[in-house]
Amino acid sequence: xxxxxxxxxxxxASPAPLRRxxxxxxxxxxxxxxxxxxxxxxxxxxxxxxxxxxxxxPFWISQRTVIVSLFLFCAGLGQAIALHQGQGWPRFGRRxxxxxxxxxxxxxxxFVMFPHxxxxxxxxxxxAVMLLIARCTAGWGRWLWLAGLVAVAxxxxxxxxxxxxxxxxxxxxxxxxxxxxxxxxxxxxxEDYVPxxxxxxxxxxxxxxxxxxxxxGRERWVQWPLPRGLRPxxxxxxxxxxxxxxxQPVMIGVLTxxxxxxxx
Numbered sequence: 429x430x431x432x433x434x435x436x437x438x439x440x441a442s443p444a445p446l447r448r449x450x451x452x453x454x455x456x457x458x459x460x461x462x463x464x465x466x467x468x469x470x471x472x473x474x475x476x477x478x479x480x481x482x483x484x485x486p487f488w489i490s491q492r493t494v495i496v497s498l499f500l501f502c503a504g505l506g507q508a509i510a511l512h513q514g515q516g517w518p519r520f521g522r523r524x525x526x527x528x529x530x531x532x533x534x535x536x537x538x539f540v541m542f543p544h545x546x547x548x549x550x551x552x553x554x555x556a557v558m559l560l561i562a563r564c565t566a567g568w569g570r571w572l573w574l575a576g577l578v579a580v581a582x583x584x585x586x587x588x589x590x591x592x593x594x595x596x597x598x599x600x601x602x603x604x605x606x607x608x609x610x611x612x613x614x615x616x617x618x619e620d621y622v623p624x625x626x627x628x629x630x631x632x633x634x635x636x637x638x639x640x641x642x643x644x645g646r647e648r649w650v651q652w653p654l655p656r657g658l659r660p661x662x663x664x665x666x667x668x669x670x671x672x673x674x675x676q677p678v679m680i681g682v683l684t685x686x687x688x689x690x691x692x
Contacts, residue, residue, distance in 0.1 A: 451662075453665030453666050454661040456499065457662060457663070457665035457668070459502060460668055462494075462495050466488075496622060499551065500554075501637075504630070504632060506638075507635050507638065509650065511566055512639075530673055533673065535547055538550075544617070545617050546618065547618055553608070554608075558627065558631050561624075573633065579627075579628045580625075583612075590613035602616070611625060
């Protein structure tokens with residue numbers, strides 16, 4: 429009697445799509461909407477419609493901090509969910525290449541618009557580095573909470589040391605070769621700056637919170653149903669990278685056209 433041939437092993441099967449969590453996507457979508465409003469106000473100021481000082485005004489600085497924190501916390505949550513669902517390195521690598529490629533495009537585009545303050549290490553650059561670190565440290569479990577606290581605390585400590593006892597080392601850490609670490613005595617002159625420290629701490633906290641929520645009996649914390657009115661936020665959150673890359677060129681293009689018409 430002929431025996432049935434064995435089924436192909438798992439490595440040859442197509443990977444199952446990862447399950448989406450509308451609540452997490454909606455939280456990321458909220459960050460994108462808030463970011464859009466912030467960038468729209470920045471564009472108005474840049475084009476002279478509504479002059480504001482985005483570099484020193486606490487109102488704008490605090491909003492940027494909250495927006496970036498929310499975005500990176502969601503990135504940590506997303507990594508926890510992906511790992512819980514068995515996302516392998518190949519799929520992670522494809523997404524990572526998309527983020528890294530978009531970071532290079534942001535640098536190139538900002539160099540055209542702001543040659544003296546172009547973005548050499550903004551949010552996408554930071555995410556590319558931080559996601560790799562998060563992926564490699566996901567096994568730390570509860571220690572991620574402490575690691576996040578240390579990451580957040582290191583920059584102000586470094587700032588004090590580089591402004592005092594370690595002043596001779598300040599030019600090294602403030603230079604472009606190392607300022608992406610975040611251990612600086614002064615921030616670089618650039619349109620966006622999201623160094624590894626302290627922001628890795630926020631992403632680590634998101635990863636730790638996601639791992640806690642995905643543990644047995646707590647998955648409901650990341651899968652609560654959305655009201656109908658919030659579903660567009662979830663859709664926006666699913667396409668956050670594409671939206672991020674497109675929203676500023678569109679807004680700047682429209683506002684530039686308005687400025688040109690108004691002057692005419």
